[in-house]
Amino acid sequence: MMMRIIYPILGMVMAFTSVLHAQSARITALPLQKELKLPASFETAVEKIQYDLLENENGESRIEVVDENCLHIQFIFSTDKAVKQDDWQVSVTPAFSPSFHWAPHLTPTDRHIIDQHVFRSPALIMADGRQVITLIPDLDIMKKGTPVRWYLDLDAEGNRLVLGMSNSRVDDHVLFVREPGAEYPAGEVEIGFYLMVNRDEPSLKNPFRRPLEFLWKRWGHGLYQDGNPVDADxxxxxxxxxxxxxxxxxxxxxxxxxxxxxxxxxxxxxxxxxxxxxxxxxxxxxxxxxxxxxxxxxxxxxxxxxxxxxxxxxxxxxxxxxxxxxxxxxxxxxxxxxxxxxxxxxxxxxxxxxxxxxxxxxxxxxxxxxxxxxxxxxxxxxxxxxxxxxxxxxxxxxxxxxxxxxxxxxxxxxxxxxxxxxxxxxxxxxxxxxxxxxxxxxxxxxxxxxxxxxxxxxxxxxxxxxxxxxxxxxxxxxxxxxxxxxxxxxxxxxxxxxxxxxxxxxxxxxxxxxxxxxxxxxxxxxxxxxxxxxxxxxxxxxxxxxxxxxxxxxxxxxxxxxxxxxxxxxxxxxxxxxxxxxxxxxxxxxxxxxxxxxxxxxxxxxxxxxxxxxxxxxxxxxxxxxxxxxxxxxxxxxxxxxxxxxxxxxxxxxxxxxxxxxxxxxxxxxxxxxxxxxxxxxxxxxxxxxxxxxxxx
CATH class of the missing domain: 1.50.10.10 (Glycosyltransferase)
Known part of the structure; x- marks a missing residue:
C-alpha cells in the first residue's frame, strides 16, 4: 500500500494551520521536507509520520500547533464512490530508542489491534530518559461517528505508534484481531490525533500525568459539569x-x-x-x-x-x-x-x-x-x-x-x-x-x-x-x-x-x-x-x-x-x-x-x-x-x-x-x-x- 510522509512541526513560531496538498505519494516527500522546516529540538523526538492513501485518494493533511508541546494532525479524504479497503493507518516513528512503552491493550502479534471498544482514556506512550511522546486519538471526530472502527497499536519492536481504521473481531477473552471487509461510503472520511512531546522532569518521572490532564480538560471536565455520568441524588x-x-x-x-x-x-x-x-x-x-x-x-x-x-x-x-x-x-x-x-x-x-x-x-x-x-x-x-x-x-x-x-x-x-x-x-x-x-x-x-x-x-x-x-x-x-x-x-x-x-x-x-x-x-x-x-x-x-x-x-x-x-x-x-x-x-x-x-x-x-x-x-x-x-x-x-x-x-x-x-x-x-x-x-x-x-x- 502506498505511503505518504508528513514531517513533524513543533514550536510556538509555527502557530498556524498548514493545509498540505499533493497529487501523488511519489512527489510529496521532498517538497514537504523543504517547505516545513523543523525546530532542531523536535527532530530528536519524531523521525517521521507515515500514512496510507485511501484507495487512490491522497486526501489532505492538516497540521496545527496546539502549543509548544502538542500537535493536532488531521486527515480528510473525499471520495465520490464507496471505497473498500481492509486497513488504513498512520504511524509515528520516534527518533529515539524508547525504554518505556504503554498502551491501553495488548497486541501480541501484528494481527492484533486495540479496537475502539477499549478507548477509555486512549493513548499510546513511548519514552526514554530524555523525552516522552504520546499519541491521543481525536475523540471529537469519534464522537461524530466513524464509518469504520478506529484502532490503536503499539509496536515496540518496530518502534511505531499507530492509529488506524479496520474491522475487527474479538479473540480470546478479550483481545482483538483485524478482520477484512472495511468499507467507506462516498463522501468525507476524517481521522486525526494529537501528538505530544514532553521533556520536563515531572513528565519523565510520571508519563501518565500530561495525557490524563489533556483528556480530562478537553473531554471529561465538560461532561462532568453537565451532570454525567448520573445527575440524580x-x-x-x-x-x-x-x-x-x-x-x-x-x-x-x-x-x-x-x-x-x-x-x-x-x-x-x-x-x-x-x-x-x-x-x-x-x-x-x-x-x-x-x-x-x-x-x-x-x-x-x-x-x-x-x-x-x-x-x-x-x-x-x-x-x-x-x-x-x-x-x-x-x-x-x-x-x-x-x-x-x-x-x-x-x-x-x-x-x-x-x-x-x-x-x-x-x-x-x-x-x-x-x-x-x-x-x-x-x-x-x-x-x-x-x-x-x-x-x-x-x-x-x-x-x-x-x-x-x-x-x-x-x-x-x-x-x-x-x-x-x-x-x-x-x-x-x-x-x-x-x-x-x-x-x-x-x-x-x-x-x-x-x-x-x-x-x-x-x-x-x-x-x-x-x-x-x-x-x-x-x-x-x-x-x-x-x-x-x-x-x-x-x-x-x-x-x-x-x-x-x-x-x-x-x-x-x-x-x-x-x-x-x-x-x-x-x-x-x-x-x-x-x-x-x-x-x-x-x-x-x-x-x-x-x-x-x-x-x-x-x-x-x-x-x-x-x-x-x-x-x-x-x-x-x-x-x-x-x-x-x-x-x-x-x-x-x-x-x-x-x-x-x-x-x-x-x-x-x-x-x-x-x-x-x-x-x-x-x-x-x-x-x-x-x-x-x-x-x-x-x-x-x-x-x-x-x-x-x-x-x-x-x-x-x-x-x-x-x-x-x-x-x-x-x-x-x-x-x-x-x-x-x-x-x-x-x-x-x-x-x-x-x-x-x-x-x-
Whole structure:
C-alpha cells in the first residue's frame, strides 16, 4: 500500500494551520521536507509520520500547533464512490530508542489491534530518559461517528505508534484481531490525533500525568459539569439497593443461619435474572451459594456501608443485618492465624419438567473455603489460602474497629493474623501469593507481586492503631520492594490478571512481558492497592518519595478510567473503569472502591481534576443499576429482560461490555448482580465517602 510522509512541526513560531496538498505519494516527500522546516529540538523526538492513501485518494493533511508541546494532525479524504479497503493507518516513528512503552491493550502479534471498544482514556506512550511522546486519538471526530472502527497499536519492536481504521473481531477473552471487509461510503472520511512531546522532569518521572490532564480538560471536565455520568441524588440509588437486597429480592439475596449456636447473616455472593420475583420461569443459581470475604467480593466491606447507613437513618433492622455480617466474618476459622475466604453450601441439580436447574442444598451443608480464582483449582473447598484476601479482610476489620465501633474482637482477630503474616515475608520484602491449605507453605505463583501492597497497607494501619514499630518496619519494607521491582516496569500482575475470566497468558506469560508491546499483562486492581499503600506510607512518614510514586501509580490506574462518552456505548460511562489490558469491561464495580482513594489524592494535592475524577467514579458506580433514575440504562435492561419491573429496581450488573462488544439492542448488559461487587459495594462507597467528605459539591 502506498505511503505518504508528513514531517513533524513543533514550536510556538509555527502557530498556524498548514493545509498540505499533493497529487501523488511519489512527489510529496521532498517538497514537504523543504517547505516545513523543523525546530532542531523536535527532530530528536519524531523521525517521521507515515500514512496510507485511501484507495487512490491522497486526501489532505492538516497540521496545527496546539502549543509548544502538542500537535493536532488531521486527515480528510473525499471520495465520490464507496471505497473498500481492509486497513488504513498512520504511524509515528520516534527518533529515539524508547525504554518505556504503554498502551491501553495488548497486541501480541501484528494481527492484533486495540479496537475502539477499549478507548477509555486512549493513548499510546513511548519514552526514554530524555523525552516522552504520546499519541491521543481525536475523540471529537469519534464522537461524530466513524464509518469504520478506529484502532490503536503499539509496536515496540518496530518502534511505531499507530492509529488506524479496520474491522475487527474479538479473540480470546478479550483481545482483538483485524478482520477484512472495511468499507467507506462516498463522501468525507476524517481521522486525526494529537501528538505530544514532553521533556520536563515531572513528565519523565510520571508519563501518565500530561495525557490524563489533556483528556480530562478537553473531554471529561465538560461532561462532568453537565451532570454525567448520573445527575440524580446518590442517596436514592442507595435506597434502591437496600430495598432490593432486603425486601423485594430478599428471599434470594439475604442469607441468615446459625454457626455454632450463633446467628449470622449476609447477602449471598451472586444472583441472576432467573431469581427475579418477576421472572416467569424456574430459578437456576449461576454459581454455588456462598458468602465471600475476598479482594473482590467482601461481605464485611458491604456491611460497613450498611452500618453507616443504618446509623444515619436510625434503621434498627438494617443495623442488625450489618452486625450479623460482622459476626459471620469473625466466625471464619483461623489456622495458625491464617483464615478462610468464603463459606459455601453444597449444590445439586434438580429436574423440573425435563429441565435441570442448579440449586443449593442449604446452609446445613456449609463448608469453609477460599476463592477459586487461582492457578491451582476451581474447587473452592480445595483452594489455597490467599494472602491478599486475608490482608484485605483484616484491614477491613481494623477500619471497622477504628471508624465504626470498638469491638475488640476485630482487633484481636486481625493481630493474630498479623503475627503469622510477619513470619512469611521474604528477604526481598514481598509476601507470597498463596499458602498450601495443609502445610501453610508458599506455593508457586505471585510470590513477588504487587498483591504485597495490600499487606503493607494492613500492617501500616495496625501500626497506627497499636503503635507497635515492627508492623511499620515490615510494611515499609514491603512497599519499598514494590517501588523497586514493580512500578518502574509496570509489572501489575495479580490473581485477576490471569486467573479470572481473562486467562490469556496464564500458561506461559506470568512474569514475562509481551515482547511486541514491551508490556506485562496488567490489572488495575494491583495499581489501586499500591497507590493506597504509598499514600499511607507518605501519611505515616512524611517522605515525599512515597507520594511521588503514589501519584504515578494512581495516574497509571486512571489511564483505565473513561474520560469521555463514546457514541458506541449505550449507557453513560464517564468516570467508570476498565480492568486490565486484555479484557473489555466498562463501568466495572471496582470504581466504587477506587473513588475514595482518588478523592484523597485530590484533597492532598489540591487537584480539581482528581476531585472530579473521584466523584465521577463514585457516580459511575450506580450507572448500571436498573432504575428509573437511569432511563438510558433502564431501556437497555428492558431490551434484554422485558419482564423486569419495579421489584427489580436496584438490580445491577458489575460491568458493561465485558465481552468486547456493545450495541443498541442490549448487548453488553450481563445477567447477574453480585451485591458485594455491585450495588452493595457502590452503596458502601457512597456511605463511607459521605461520612468522610460530605455531600458531593
Amino acid at each position: 446518590l442517596e436514592r440509588y442507595v435506597e434502591h439497593t437496600y430495598n432490593w437486597a432486603f425486601n423485594s429480592w430478599a428471599e434470594n439475596v439475604w442469607q441468615e443461619f446459625e454457626l455454632n449456636g450463633n446467628k449470622v447473616g449476609a447477602p449471598v455472593f451472586i444472583v441472576n435474572y432467573t431469581q427475579s420475583p418477576n421472572y416467569p420461569g424456574e430459578v437456576n443459581e449461576r454459581e454455588f451459594r456462598s458468602v465471600w470475604n475476598q479482594a473482590w467480593f467482601s461481605s464485611l466491606r458491604s456491611a460497613g456501608g450498611l452500618y453507616r447507613y443504618a446509623k444515619r437513618t436510625g434503621n434498627t433492622d438494617l443495623m442488625e443485618k450489618a452486625l450479623l455480617t460482622k459476626e459471620l466474618a469473625l466466625s471464619f476459622p483461623q489456622v495458625e492465624g491464617f483464615f478462610y475466604g468464603l463459606i459455601g453450601t453444597e449444590m445439586h441439580e434438580v429436574e423440573i419438567d425435563g429441565k435441570k436447574y442448579n440449586r443449593s442444598k442449604g446452609w446445613d451443608t456449609h463448608y469453609w473455603g477460599n476463592s477459586n480464582r487461582n492457578p491451582y483449582t476451581w474447587n473452592a473447598a480445595e483452594s489455597p489460602f490467599h494472602i491478599l484476601d486475608m490482608s484485605w479482610t483484616a484491614l477491613l476489620m481494623l477500619r471497622w474497629y477504628d471508624e465504626l465501633e470498638k469491638d475488640e474482637r476485630l482487633l484481636r482477630y486481625a493481630e493474630q493474623y498479623a503475627g503469622s503474616l510477619l513470619g512469611i515475608q521474604s528477604e526481598s520484602g514481598f509476601f507470597p501469593g498463596w499458602l498450601d491449605l495443609h502445610t501453610l507453605q508458599p506455593m508457586a505463583h505471585l510470590n513477588e507481586s504487587p498483591e504485597t501492597s495490600m499487606s503493607a497497607t494492613f500492617l501500616l494501619k495496625l501500626y497506627e492503631l497499636t503503635g507497635k514499630q515492627e508492623y511499620k518496619e515490615v510494611g515499609l519494607k514491603a512497599i519499598d520492594a514494590i517501588i523497586r521491582d514493580v512500578i518502574p516496569s509496570g509489572r501489575w500482575e495479580d490473581f485477576e490478571t490471569y486467573w479470572s475470566c481473562s486467562r490469556y497468558g496464564s500458561d506461559y506469560l506470568v512474569g514475562k512481558k509481551v515482547a511486541r508491546n514491551d508490556m506485562y499483562k496488567q490489572n488495575n486492581f494491583s495499581m489501586f492497592w499500591t497507590a493506597e499503600a504509598l499514600l499511607e506510607s507518605y501519611r505515616l512518614t512524611g517522605d515525599r518519595r512515597y507520594l511521588e510514586w503514589g501519584q504515578r501509580t494512581l495516574d497509571e490506574m486512571l489511564m483505565t478510567q473513561a474520560s469521555w462518552q463514546p457514541p458506541y456505548m449505550y449507557v453513560n460511562v464517564l468516570g467508570g473503569f476498565g480492568v486490565l489490558n486484555a479484557d473489555g469491561e466498562w463501568n466495572d464495580s471496582r470504581q466504587s472502591l477506587f473513588s475514595e482513594l482518588i478523592l484523597q489524592y485530590g484533597k492532598l494535592l489540591d487537584s480539581d481534576e482528581y476531585n472530579e475524577r473521584g466523584w465521577a467514579a463514585l457516580k459511575a458506580s450506580f450507572v448500571m443499576m436498573y432504575s428509573p433514575l437511569n432511563p438510558v440504562t433502564k431501556a437497555q435492561w428492558e431490551k434484554v429482560y422485558p419482564f423486569f419491573g419495579k421489584e427489580d429496581y436496584g438490580f445491577m450488573m458489575e460491568n458493561y461490555g465485558h465481552g468486547g462488544r456493545t450495541n443498541a439492542e442490549g448487548e453488553g448488559m450481563g445477567e447477574f448482580t453480585i451485591y458485594d461487587w455491585g450495588n452493595g459495594a457502590a452503596a458502601e462507597a457512597y456511605n463511607r465517602i459521605l461520612d468522610k467528605f460530605g455531600k458531593i459539591k
